[in-house]
Amino acid sequence: MKRTALFVAFVLLTAPLALKAQTTYPSNQNVGPYALAAPTERVLPAQIIPRKVHPPLKPLSRIAVSAGVSTMGVNVQAATNLNRHLNLRATGNALNYNVNNISVNGFNVNGNVKLATAGAGIDYYPFAYHGFRLTPGVLFHNENAVSANVAVTGGTKLSLNGVDYYSSSTDPILGAGSVGLHSQNPAFTLTTGWGNMIGRKGGHWSFPFEIGAAMVGTPVVNLGLTSGQACDVNGQNCVDVTTDPTVNANLQAQIAKYKKDLDPLRYYPILSFGVSYNFKIRPDGAR
Secondary structure, eight states: OHHHHHHHHHHHHHHHHHHHHHHTSOTTSOOSTTOOOOOOOOOOOOOOOOOOOOOOOOTTOEEEEEEEEETTEEEEEEEEESSSSEEEEEEEEEEEEEEEEEEETTEEEEEEEEEEEEEEEEEEOSSTTSOEEEEEEEEEEEOOEEEEEEEEOTTOEEEETTEEEEEOSSSOEEEEEEEEOOSSSSEEEEEEEEOOSSOTTOOSEEOOEEEEEEEOOSOEEEEEEEEOEEEOTTSOSOEETTTOHHHHHHHHHHHHHHHHHHGGGGEEEEEEEEEEEEEESSOOOOO
């Protein structure tokens, strides 16, 4: 009986302490090895935005035409797509401009500027859906040239190779000259630019820009004095410009200087800008 009485008394004394210990822990924390884990919040997956897919173009499924201006004249172009990175493009340029009765410091000039070229190139787009491109190509036809006829008013100074001559008042000096920019024909071209005439994202209009050079060869300079007399500053000691050896030697030396000055034009600059429209010639689809 004593043992039973002692056990009952122990239980009655320790029960309040055990109950107090249980109430000190929050209900949502793990307490002991048998505690239940607190419920976790449900995380919803992020919304997936579908990526816009541009359907591929079949090779030779579109044609583009373009018109614009360039350093080679009025510019027209046509292009077609070969694959997602390549276009084949043909280019033509033309300009024929005459200037008449232009008077500059005693020189009366009648001139002509003739630009006529045709070529083709491969447009390479490293990034199929962007406009940047590189274009190797060739000019297979080139007639670019400038020509002029000059009349030197009587008493006007004409310098040849640093030597001053004065045109006779009674028999003024006449001359003619030309510069040809086509000694290398056909000629290699290399350009870069922005704008795809056949955009891979759809659409019909584009505004292509191009810059580069054509390797047209050393300019050909022709210059001659066709008639007249050259005199000293007082209008005396006149000589025939077509036969006098000193005048002709100075003329040839002057031509050599002009050739040297014009030598950079062996890399004829190409700069063009235009507007282009493309249209479908057969259904698009997977390659």
